[in-house]
């Protein structure tokens with residue numbers, strides 16, 4: 001059942017989308033539990049989209065506790081092929097200012113506590129993640145963002161920390177030496193799971209602060225983040241409205257076949273339980289259940 005073809009996961013500050021037409025809320029359960037909240041399905045700028053606030057309405061779920069597998073699975077179950085992630089981030093470079101927007105092309109994962117694959121407990125798959133973001137979707141997203149107003153930086157590395165605390169100054173200085181561009185707490189394992197689910201994935205990163213490394217702006221605080229987010233969230237919503245009508249009906253990238261040569265477990269050893277749990281991802285690659293091939 002395809003209810004929407006584009007998904008939007010909203011981060012801090014983006015808990016609902018204005019201008020939705022015919023919005024309905026969908027309460028979905030998945031083999032990985034409930035997603036962060038009910039998913040809103042409706043039309044935006046003439047395109048059917050599914051919207052999920054990553055932290056839940058009212059911001060109830062911390063970065064380490066986001067049910068990321070349930071979120072991606074639920075959006076996949078609704079039929080989406082493309083996923084836009086909107087995230088608040090800190091800047092790690094002098095030239096990336098608060099209120100700028102970044103469309104990153106790389107991620108460095110520093111998270112440690114989060115389930116980060118669908119392929120566990122009886123099945124193994126190794127998808128490629130060299131380029132964690134879909135180049136096509138990121139291009140379209142950057143073009144749309146550039147039409148809205150704030151400065152847009154194309155490309156850059158997002159370092160994803162576990163949180164929920166902000167970084168120490170030593171950590172922040174070391175990340176800068178590594179050459180990262182922005183810092184946040186949610187891109188992983190979202191990007192990993194989106195690739196495993198064969199979704200195109202792109203991030204619109206909203207810069208709210210200079211983290212803690214900047215000598216003149218003082219360490220980041222929640223108050224500073226929220227003040228800048230209010231402005232950036234409006235630009236993010238406008239970007240989405242411009243982006244959606246520009247997406248071609250058919251995808252021209254390789255994201256939709258990420259699993260084709262990645263499953264290494266012998267098909268006849270994949271248990272009925274795994275087939276049941278991951279049928280949404282596996283069925284296109286494996287013989288139908290009960291076809292007699294198992295012997």
Ligand SMILES: [Zn+2]
Nearest residue numbers: 134200253255
């Ligand atoms: Zn793609």
